[in-house]
Amino acid sequence: MPGHKPLKIMFLSPVGYADSDPIFAAMAAEHKLPGTEVHVTSLPASEGGFTHIEYRSYEAMVTRGIIRATRAAAREGFDALAIGCFYDTALHDAREVSEGMIVTAPCVASCEIAASLSNRFGIIVGRRKWVHQMQSTVREHGHEHRLSGFYHVELGVNDFQKDHAETEQRLIGAGRKAVEEDFAEALILGCTMEVGFYRDLEKRLGVPVIDPSIAALKRAEYAAILKRQCGWVPSRKWSSEAPPEDEIARFGQFDTGEPFGNRIVVEAA
Structure with missing residues (x-):
């Protein structure tokens, strides 16, 4: 400016x-x-x-x-x-x-952006533990009707960096379920993985993938x-x-x- x-x-x-x-x-x-x-x-x-x-x-x-x-x-x-x-x-x-x-x-910001890119989006999260609270947050922000679902990979925050190959495979599997079975048109990562990782998922899954950070x-x-x-x-x-x-x-x-x-x-x- x-x-x-x-x-x-x-x-x-x-x-x-x-x-x-x-x-x-x-x-x-x-x-x-x-x-x-x-x-x-x-x-x-x-x-x-x-x-x-x-x-x-x-x-x-x-x-x-x-x-x-x-x-x-x-x-x-x-x-x-x-x-x-x-x-x-x-x-x-x-x-x-x-x-x-x-x-x-991150949640309110990601949902706003996903809603501008798609009619229906999914959220990939680390653990099932997170889903109840995050679902309440999405509902509060007024986006629950756009949500295809939460897709957990059973990894905690500290687990994402332990084995990048394993993390990637779990995230791809969750993303494919969201896109190919539940017809999500965009995806949100419920936790930042590493800089630029969302781009790899976009190439594999063919939909926008939003990094929350x-x-x-x-x-x-x-x-x-x-x-x-x-x-x-x-x-x-x-x-x-x-x-x-x-x-x-x-x-x-x-x-x-x-x-x-x-x-x-x-x-x-």
Whole structure:
């Protein structure tokens, strides 16, 4: 965006584990627009050394960190923030404290993009454990009628990188079932595998395959552009009402300590 300061997007990995941050930074460098600056962050170790949040109890533990990080990002002047978990963990909670900053997450972003590319899409997930919660999220976002189904490969988040050949075969099998048996016209990966892997699946399956991390980043970037060009700033009225600042100050839990454990900055070109 010539003549304007760069768009500032934060991609927040909602775990206190920074080893995946370079993967997300490489994704951002490949897919962001030239005028966008992306900060890839993760939570401090004090929020718990989780490598994943597959369990609702883990989500509950990191939600405080997501809230604190969102509030800090808004005060740093970020245009948009993407929460990097397909559960869309703490999405509505984070929006309450985001002021004029836009907040999105992988499931809502991926479903919006899939709905623009197809009438019917399937979601490939790691474990059956995930399906109930993700199905509720898809329903909440208004896309359940477009969903051909969830296709689990019985791999947890930490399992995807153990044997890439095995992971690939399971994902291809799940994708073929979705496309050839249930007539899905697009697929969403319910967890980021590795940079660019979605392209291999697209070639094999013949339908668009949406990487959720890319979807969240690009949806955040697009919303930030609309905010700049059209003045479409999030409303904080009614169901999105922010907590009173005097209560936040009195409770003293929102702005204490360092909200980020790691940060990689992908500069605007």
